[in-house]
Amino acid sequence: MLEVRFAQSDEVDVAYHVVGDGPTDVVYVQGSYSHLQVGWELPAFRRFCERLGEFSRVILFDKRGMGMSSRVPGATPLDVRMDDVRAVMDDAGSETATVVGASEGGALAMLFAAAHPDRTSRLILMGAEVRERKDDDWPWGSETDEEFEEAIAGFRGQWGRPGGGFMEVFAPSQASTPWLADWSARLQANSNTPGGAEAFFRMAFDIDVRDIAKSIRVPTLILHSAGDKACHVENGRFLANEIPNSRYVELDGADHLPWFTPDRALSEIQEFLTGYRVAETPDRALATVLLTDVVESTDTAAALGDQRWREILETHNDIAREVERIGDDIAGIAVHIASRITAMANSGEVLTSSTVRDLVAGSGLEFEDRGTHQLRGVPGDWQILAVAP
DSSP: OOOOOOETTTEEEEEEEEEOOOEEEEEOOSSSOOHHHHTSSSSHHHHHHHHHHHHSSSEEEEEEEEEEEEOSSSOOOOOHHHHHHHHHHHHHHSSEEEEEEETTTHHHHHHHHOOOOOTEEEEEESEEEEOOOSSSSSSTBBOOOOHHHHHHHHHHHHSSSTTTHHHHOGGGGGGTTHHHHHHHHHHHHHOOOOHHHHHHHHHHOOOOOOHHHOOOSSOOOEEEEETTTSSSSHHHHHHHHSTTTEEEEEESSSSSSTTTOOHHHHHHHHHHHEEEEEEEOOOOOOOOOOOOOOHHHHHHHHHHHHHHHHHHHHHHHHHHHOOOTTTOOOSSSHHHHHHHHHOOOOOTTTEEEHHEEEEEEEEOOOOEEEEEEOOOOOOOOEEEEEOOO
């Protein structure tokens, strides 16, 4: 269960969550809607925040009127929500922080940095919007007045339901991942009511930060995807030209936010905050994959009862931990090989491939040859060995 705290801003409770314990504080201002608990259920977002928390202390919060914070009527203007950021920082014991503004949250982050440079050490903008309204004066907005009203007209019936092309716009790289549509619908339904969301979107549609950008005087890092479909890349380029002492990094791809391909963004952020960067995290590593099968598990669970069976499983999982590589899972041919070898084992028997024997040479383990086998779906012949008792 996520540990959620509450800061009081006027008469409103603002929910927040802290990740990591690094030497510098980061206040993460999210976009148009959020819910701390549901958002944390997305492995890519959770891992992004956890990696950010490896070199900082990340403070996430739900804006007033949405998520786990107090619901308020209508939409709250930027200057009031700016006080909520200050209240969260005070409650978390943060004197100064790097303020991260993502998507619509970029406007609030910029206003806070401009108004409170004494509380803002740095500013990071990811897919940040300059102005949503598109017209002759600003051709890089998301919608014209007419397009916005047309979208709002069908808004209530779609809010909180899967579909609507959410992933195609916000994360095209994940558009073929079916369960993400259900997650995004659940996030919407828990973040706000249709009426509350509409009021917020109408308020956000009127925001224009072109003049605010010129007044920012803290070091700023701007990250924007070249093919961003939710917020045109010219928004990021404009901010880079207008904000003094800023660094602009244009990311590959079309995802609005870098959660699903985070390495480049996190490397840039780490260098910006600490002065150094680490090599990008590889998606492959040498590891021994252990698969276990509890013999007669159904009968054993029935005999022991739910509580005792759960304790045994937790003990088992503490001993045999998975290697995390893709979200909360691992994948690849090695997993398939391990699964095929496991299926050949008898009760109380540990079978391995010859690769494991080579890796543990000198450990004192002894192996018995079980012959050469073909594994279903895996090319070639494989020598199977049993670990001697």
